[in-house]
């Protein structure tokens with residue numbers, strides 16, 4: 001995001017020890033696409049939050065908004081309290097200081113994020129030097145240590161990105177994200193381009209680093225199964241809103257929102273061979289964020305929509321212990337199936 005981006009914020013109250021507290025975040029692109037619409041999220045140190053949803057539901061927009069990386073002309077409102085300080089209210093100098101050192105992002109597709117003509121050690125050292133965290137010799141040494149920390153030999157610092165495998169490059173991206181000792185890591189589809197074995201290794205590495213360093217983690221993926229395996233909590237997004245949120249296992253195994261249920265049914269259950277070969281898809285596509293349907297934005301695809309869903313949207317409401325979902329059916333008594341009409345009955 002550049003200085004031309006419109007950012008509106010209200011004064012930040014004390015955020016009682018929360019690492020990240022996102023309140024009522026809205027993001028509208030210059031095109032009019034309302035990509036994020038009133039998102040609330042919280043992450044504590046040591047906590048792993050998974051953000052799930054189909055392509056186009058606003059996950060990456062949310063990630064980019066957290067560090068003000070959205071393009072010029074994008075309108076952003078709400079609050080993003082990082083260690084109690086509102087990122088949306090920061091001057092640009094402070095935003096630059098917070099990137100890498102307060103929070104950093106691991107993007108998908110490391111080959112595109114790394115610079116092909118620079119040695120990876122120099123690329124890891126770059127943010128360390130930018131943030132004046134070490135001398136050039138110290139940054140070089142730290143780059144090698146970071147490589148070793150993510151399971152690569154320090155000598156690989158002299159390699160160019162094309163000399164590494166996809167999994168090794170993603171390890172480099174993780175090393176780079178850790179370079180300035182951030183407290184929060186945002187991982188946007190960090191394993192999407194990798195094969196299943198390497199994917200599992202990278203996920204375990206991220207888990208290990210988060211636990212070791214008591215970091216907060218936001219992991220973004222379309223894959224609810226991967227998220228439920230890695231994260232403590234899950235937030236399910238649809239058309240720019242969080243429609244379901246709660247403990248990871250609960251949301252994956254006992255989704256309450258019809259969209260959460262459909263997303264969960266689309267992925268095989270770990271340890272349940274009967275579900276392995278029968279993932280179910282959801283018919284239709286997510287709506288265009290420039291022309292959203294009225295009422296609940298999911299109602300045109302919802303198998304249990306009522307008439308009211310076409311006109312009234314629902315807020316998140318309790319769907320279990322620390323579990324909430326934004327659906328008219330949540331908390332409502334299950335309707336009795338109607339008796340078949342009997343001809344001639346009074």
Ligand SMILES: Nc1ncnc2c1ncn2[C@@H]1O[C@H](COP(=O)(O)OP(=O)(O)OP(=O)(O)O)[C@@H](O)[C@H]1O
Pocket residue numbers: 029030031033035053054055056057058059060061062071222288289
């Ligand atoms: N720079 C942009 N200008 C206008 N609209 C955009 C821009 N970037 C994204 N969008 C739109 O915003 C919506 C949300 O996109 P976003 O990339 O955040 O979704 P996503 O859930 O991360 O999808 P994916 O999983 O495919 O990355 C989409 O409709 C997308 O077309």
